[in-house]
Amino acid sequence: MNVRTPPDDVATMQFGIGQPVKRQEDPILVRGEGRYTDDVSLPGQLYAAFVRSPHAHGVLKGVDAEAARAMPGVVAVYTAADLAPMNYGALKCVMGFANRDGSPMTKPVRLALASDKVRFVGDPVAVVVAKTALQARDAAEAVTLDIDVLPAVTRVEDAIKPGAPLLYDEAPGNRILDYHYGDAEKVAAAFAKAAHVTRLSLLNNRVVVNAMEPRAAVASYDRKSGRFTLYAPSQGVFGKRNNLADAMGVPHDKMHLVTGHVGGSFGMKGSVFPEYVCLMHAARELRKPVKWTDQRSESFVSDHHGRDMEVVAELALDKRGRFLATRFTGYGNMGAYLTAVGPMMTTLNIAKNSIGMYRTPLVEVNTVCAVTNTVPIGAYRGAGRPEGNYYMERLIDTAAAEMGIDKVELRRRNMVTPEQLPWATPAGTVYDSGDFPGLFDRALEAADWKGFTARRRDSHRRGKLRGRGIGCYLEVTAPPSNEMGGLHFEADGTVTIVTGTLDYGQGHWSAFAQVLHEKLGVPFGRVRLLQGDSDKLIAGGGTGGSKSIMASGAAIVEASELVVEKGRRVAAWVLEAGVADIEFAKGRFTIAGTDRGIDIMDLAARLNEGLDLPPDLPKTLSVDHVFKQAPSAYPNGCHIAEVEIDPATGETEVVSYVMVNDFGTVVNPMLVEGQLHGGVVQGIGQALMEQTLFDEDGQLVTGSYMDYRLPRAADAPPVFTFESRPRPTPHNPLGAKGCGEAGCAGSLPSVMNAVVDALSGYGVRHVDMPATPLAVWTLIQEASRKEAAE
Structure with a gap:
């Protein structure tokens, strides 16, 4: 409690x-x-360890646990065959999207342990229960798996090609959802009459969640009451209790969930994971509590990953630079299984959040969601909101450069003004409050926009490339x-x-x-x-x-x-x-x-x-x-980042960061500013360094902190400039709009626009995330060779 x-x-x-x-x-x-979950210990508890597939794809022909069962301290080993008679429920995807033709999306069934096939490296196949954690882990290593290895596929574009390895018979072409939003005819007409069309291919790179506290759980079962108790991290115990009960096939009142302190989640710990079902099964069968704590290296493949979308983004404009329509066509990588909200981020949340604070008359989203032999994708801070804003802000900067219109002026021309509120968007949302132009102007002033030329000259004298980027955002809260x-x-x-x-x-x-x-x-x-x-x-x-x-x-x-x-x-x-x-x-x-x-x-x-x-x-x-329920709110803001790039190494440093935000009524400005600091640095991590890579066999190459780079204190801007310009919403008693995901929503576009601006002298018009030193250095070298050749 x-x-x-x-x-x-x-x-x-x-x-x-x-x-x-x-x-x-x-x-x-x-x-x-x-008191975190790993601090919980119950009398007489046993310990669990999981046997996971070392292969990304294959037919599971057998699990040999005899050697493990004979090892010291081992109490039990369970496989899918042991769980099958209990008729446990599937781990559900709660999204109910329809395909373009109106048919329901495909939802492959995921049970707690793999039975017929393994579908990603880390797929749980068995659980070992022993008297100590070390005994359990030692015995788990003694379990041998008989797997007929199959070819793996890790990218959606490859997964949907004819002849690609098939993960599920019920998902031809590995397609889970062919999603469409918007009026395709009207959007096509808008593009046909446009004076200018900007197109960009954009990568929303996959990230590992990396919560400070690894997942853990302690399960117990009371035979008299028939109730399970699970101590586990969560994002709210009431709804997750119901989901756990459904997974165990028991009434909701037969499930008790207790969460203590939680060391970070970012969306990931809100889900029901296979491990929890296995632990509760073991606790009931063995009549003793069973505890499990994830190992950090195991977390890389047992937790959900975030993001992972590729999209062609298009913006249609008239001759004065007024927005006519946007269109986003791309792929969403779901990983090997559908998580609770897996398809949401690459579909509806792009439609709702890409509009931003602009008078965008039409929006169309076309997304193919497919399964691949990779770690499943779940909600990650913002869950489609930062992505939508990133796509739009990159389009605006690119359109401004192509049309010869100042990037500030292009944004001003298209912003919804206070007099136009409430503003109904083509995504079915209604902006109820705000002063987008006023907030934008204040951010420019706070960032000393006019003084940038002098700062760029100073950077040049020191051998550095300096760029600045705007990241206006408006996001739809839950x-x-x-x-x-x-x-x-x-x-x-x-x-x-x-x-x-x-x-x-x-x-x-x-x-x-x-x-x-x-x-x-x-x-x-x-x-x-x-x-x-x-x-x-x-x-x-x-x-x-x-x-x-x-x-x-x-x-x-x-x-x-x-x-x-x-x-x-x-x-x-x-x-x-x-x-x-x-x-x-x-x-x-x-x-x-x-x-x-x-x-x-x-x-x-x-x-x-x-x-x-x-x-x-x-x-x-x-x-x-x-x-009772209330409408969504629309926090918004403008972030302005300045970066310096060392052309000799490609290293990028965020040297200045300004953010002006409208979160409605702010209860505690210090907490809000802290939330923004964390979110901004998280966005910087994705923009400049975090890269999740799989090899051709589906092995996670970046599976430890030796290979996966997280932002550290030295990667944060030296100073954050934070201001609030609140315009309370009328739709909840406090007038609050929410702030937890805004840092990522503003930092992804502002930092990446700044990187492109810094490299613009080399003719660079786009850089994909993450803009690692190698990626930036390579672009500079290619541009230099091209210039020399000319």
């Missing part, structure tokens, strides 16, 4: 909405007092679903917020406590947060899609209003006044026009002590409330 209590020394502080309150979670974590906002006034004088969203690094405790302090006057230091125990919740949409403060924040606001109504009735009886005469402000109930009153915490304490009340009055101020 994830319950957090703040230090006593902040008990009297009062921090409301809009104040830069320090994260009260941090002292616990830096003292090493966090719509806030039903979310719990329980407020429990405890006997010890604290107030517990119960919520179905879940903090995996964001700092929810502090932000939610600020909302509660603002609305009820509850002392900031007397607020607790309960978020990770499914038995304590009645609803919960989980954290994802930048919706937590909109959903949980709104639930807290509405629950606070219910508390006030209950409190007014009790206070009227205590103060011997009429309910209509009771007012509430700043944590105190008072009789209107007098100084007679009672603080809300004192009233709650008297109720907890057993205040003798008439039977028709509430006996507690506590409430359990569910906030």
Whole structure:
């Protein structure tokens, strides 16, 4: 159960909405007092290790575990044949997209362990359970697999070719989905009449998620109640509990999910993974808890990967540079199996998010989603939102260069103005608030756009190439679903917020406590947060899609209003006044026009002590409330990056970074800025260094930190310039828009546009991500040789 209590020394502080309150979670974590899943140990627990396919593709003819079963400490070995009689459910893809012809997309069944074929390196085939973790891992290495190796395919373009290796009989040509969005005839007509058309082939490179905390789980089973309990990291326990129950084939109330601290997720830990089914099976069969903790090298092939899309992006413009239509035609690599939301990122989220803050009349998306012999693709920070913005911003810079129009002016000509709001887009979304031109102009000013020429000259004197890039973005957040906002006034004088969203690094405790302090006057230091125990919740949409403060924040606001109504009735009886005469402000109930009153915490304490009340009055101020769904919000901003490139090595350094954002009401500006810093550096990693490579046999070449480069502190800009220009949304009680994914959405286009700008003197018009030193150096050398030849 994830319950957090703040230090006593902040008990009297009062921090409301809009104040830069320090994260009260941090002292616990830096003292090493966090409780992550691997910190959980249950009496008598056993340990599990997984046997994974060493081949990317092949027919699984047999699993020989006899030697493993005979090894010291081994209690059991399970294969797909052992799980089959239990009729466990499949690991589901919840997306329901239709093909271009209206037929449903193909959803190949994935069970916990491979049975007929293995489809990627790392595909789990068996699980070994032993008395110690080392014994389990040693025995797992003794299991031998009889696999008839088949040719592998790792790229979608190759997978859909005639004669390509086929992963599933039910997916001819390896095609899962032939997706189409938009009015193809109208888009074609717009392109036909356009004065100019810009086309770019763009690669959205695959990334490894690399959460700080590897996945882990501890499973137990109670035979009397028939209930499973799983301790595992998640992004919200309520919905995932239901998904786990479905996978195990039991009613939802027979599943209990507990999540403690979570060391990062970025979308990945929200899913049900095969390991969890195997652990719960073993716990039931062996009548003992079973624990598993992923190894870092194993995480590279057992976790989901992110991104991986190739697209031809097109922008049609009239002679004045006004946008007429966009069209995106490409491929989405799903990996070997469909994850819960695997097809979403390369399809609908491109349609919704590529429009950005521009008056784009028409949009068309054509995506072939296919399976390959690679690690499955799942949601990764932004889940299609950064990609859509990246495609559009690269198109705009390229169109500006081709048409001889200043890139700033081209954007201004096409931005939706405040007077045009609400603005209905061709993707079915409606922008409700914002000042895109004003925000854009402020970003240019903050970045000293006019002073760039002098900075470029200075870089040139030092032998460096300097470039600048704009990354305007507007993203569609996930719509806030039903979310719990329980407020429990405890006997010890604290107030517990119960919520179905879940903090995996964001700092929810502090932000939610600020909302509660603002609305009820509850002392900031007397607020607790309960978020990770499914038995304590009645609803919960989980954290994802930048919706937590909109959903949980709104639930807290509405629950606070219910508390006030209950409190007014009790206070009227205590103060011997009429309910209509009771007012509430700043944590105190008072009789209107007098100084007679009672603080809300004192009233709650008297109720907890057993205040003798008439039977028709509430006996507690506590409430359990569910906030109903609200529309999506549209956080937006402009990021401007400057880079320096060493032409001798191709090394790129981000030397300046400015971001001006509209997140609506900002509850805690310090937390928001921190979220942006992390997201920006994550985007820099994808733009400049992160590269996931498979060889022709489907082996992951970049399978460790020796081969896969993550951004480090030295790769971050020396200074971040951060500003907010909030325009609150009218569609949730706080007016918040969400911020968690905005860093990536702004950094991918701004950094890559800056790289292209720096190389423009060599005639370079496009660079694919990642712009590694080798890739940049090669472009410079090719351009130099071409110039010499001419």
